[in-house]
Amino acid sequence: MPPEPLARAQFPDGFLFGAATAAYQIEGSSFGGAGPCHWDSFAATPGNVVRAENGARACDHYHRWEADLDLMQAANLDAYRFSTSWARVMPDGVNVNPEGIDFYDRLVDGMLSRGLQPFQTLYHWDLPSALADHGGWTNRDTCHRFADYAEVITRRIGDRVASVATINEPWCVAWLSHFIGAHAPGLRDIRATARAMHHVLLAHGLAVGRLRGMGQPNLGIVLNFDHAAPASDAPEDHAAAGRYDAIFNRWFIEGITRQTYPEEVLAGLGPHMPANWQDDMALIGQKLDWLGVNYYTRHLHADAPGTPWPSLRDVAGDRPRTQMGWEIYPEGLQGFLTRLSRNHVGQMPIYVTENGMANPDRVEDGQVTDAVREDFLFSHLAATRAAIAEGANVKGFFYWSLLDNYEWAEGYEKRFGLVHVDFDTLARVPKSSYHALARALARNT
Numbered sequence: 181m182p183p184e185p186l187a188r189a190q191f192p193d194g195f196l197f198g199a200a201t202a203a204y205q206i207e208g209s210s211f212g213g214a215g216p217c218h219w220d221s222f223a224a225t226p227g228n229v230v231r232a233e234n235g236a237r238a239c240d241h242y243h244r245w246e247a248d249l250d251l252m253q254a255a256n257l258d259a260y261r262f263s264t265s266w267a268r269v270m271p272d273g274v275n276v277n278p279e280g281i282d283f284y285d286r287l288v289d290g291m292l293s294r295g296l297q298p299f300q301t302l303y304h305w306d307l308p309s310a311l312a313d314h315g316g317w318t319n320r321d322t323c324h325r326f327a328d329y330a331e332v333i334t335r336r337i338g339d340r341v342a343s344v345a346t347i348n349e350p351w352c353v354a355w356l357s358h359f360i361g362a363h364a365p366g367l368r369d370i371r372a373t374a375r376a377m378h379h380v381l382l383a384h385g386l387a388v389g390r391l392r393g394m395g396q397p398n399l400g401i402v403l404n405f406d407h408a409a410p411a412s413d414a415p416e417d418h419a420a421a422g423r424y425d426a427i428f429n430r431w432f433i434e435g436i437t438r439q440t441y442p443e444e445v446l447a448g449l450g451p452h453m454p455a456n457w458q459d460d461m462a463l464i465g466q467k468l469d470w471l472g473v474n475y476y477t478r479h480l481h482a483d484a485p486g487t488p489w490p491s492l493r494d495v496a497g498d499r500p501r502t503q504m505g506w507e508i509y510p511e512g513l514q515g516f517l518t519r520l521s522r523n524h525v526g527q528m529p530i531y532v533t534e535n536g537m538a539n540p541d542r543v544e545d546g547q548v549t550d551a552v553r554e555d556f557l558f559s560h561l562a563a564t565r566a567a568i569a570e571g572a573n574v575k576g577f578f579y580w581s582l583l584d585n586y587e588w589a590e591g592y593e594k595r596f597g598l599v600h601v602d603f604d605t606l607a608r609v610p611k612s613s614y615h616a617l618a619r620a621l622a623r624n625t
């Protein structure tokens with residue numbers, strides 16, 4: 181028998197289907213009075229980003245946003261996860277750019293008029309350079325500036341957004357950017373990492389406190405999770421996978437839901453943590469309304485004896501890979517949704533806020549056929565259904581991303597979109613995955 185085609189009706193009533201993007205990746209940061217952010221200087225430094233590409237023009241969503249919203253409406257989507265750019269709203273991190281907030285005001289109205297629920301993210305990595313100059317996420321003061329920004333933008337659009345997430349992927353903000361050095365500001369320093377790992381959550385807590393005080397409903401955070409498996413049966417490799425799991429998958433959620441950090445991570449970061457960090461944990465652990473889960477892949481880990489903490493070595497797995505080189509492993513999504521619901525959030529709503537794959541898609545005869553993405557998407561939606569059947573209260577799923585866009589250190593080479601973007605002409609061509617999803621969402625039986 182052919183597999184049952186995916187249909188909206190297979191998900192609980194009110195389940196939301198959406199697409200996700202982020203400001204710096206699509207808008208064009210050179211338009212509309214946005215200030216410089218740390219990604220501009222990171223990209224301008226040789227060796228950091230493929231072809232030194234940046235987000236100055238990106239997909240020119242700043243001027244083409246109406247057509248982009250039309251694409252989501254035509255795909256029968258219910259919601260749009262977007263981010264507001266700190267550097268656009270407050271170019272120097274402090275003073276407001278009226279043109280910037282006007283843009284988001286129009287954008288939110290545009291979503292509502294098309295029946296798309298606005299899911300806002302406050303920070304998707306565009307830290308104003310003026311704040312980076314003072315140490316960015318290594319400086320506690322940045323957390324207070326973030327709460328000010330959260331208040332300013334919420335005063336303008338908070339009456340119309342369906343939900344607000346504080347931070348997108350704190351692991352990337354802190355670990356990937358300060359320990360591995362692959363994202364802005366490109367540091368490789370354990371002391372800076374410890375501070376960023378804590379301050380990014382403190383910023384979250386301060387913003388939640390500020391927005392709650394204003395009566396803003398439906399506050400959450402978006403964490404990313406990466407399935408950590410041992411490379412072999414050796415106990416040392418099991419312990420290595422455990423260390424990686426604690427850094428990537430436990431630090432942030434345990435900080436928020438248990439007001440503690442995992443011992444396995446404090447074993448390395450402890451000596452470098454900011455003074456009296458324990459005093460911030462109650463603020464960090466304020467109750468949320470929902471949790472966002474971003475999930476892409478798994479990694480296999482081996483012990484690396486003789487190397488400094490965390491003494492890890494990646495080992496290649498045997499699953500098919502995406503254009504990013506990431507293994508396709510939908511079981512991992514089911515695993516995290518059930519684990520988070522059982523161990524951390526109970527029946528608090530969970531949204532899959534990002535899931536998707538990069539593929540070297542090409543336009544041929546005016547069309548893009550990306551059957552591999554259709555399989556990826558439908559297998560991850562099946563994993564989501566399986567988690568719901570196991571009791572996880574998953575309320576929605578956002579595909580990453582609506583458009584091919586600026587994939588950070590990979591520049592424009594890696595294509596994640598449901599819609600192909602020609603980065604010379606900026607023409608948009610919906611891919612076969614876009615059409616397959618639109619058909620599935622129209623199918624109600």
Ligand code: IFM
Pocket residue numbers: 202205349474534580586587588596
């Ligand atoms: O493009 C990114 C996004 O900005 C954050 N989550 C992962 C995506 C794919 O790498």
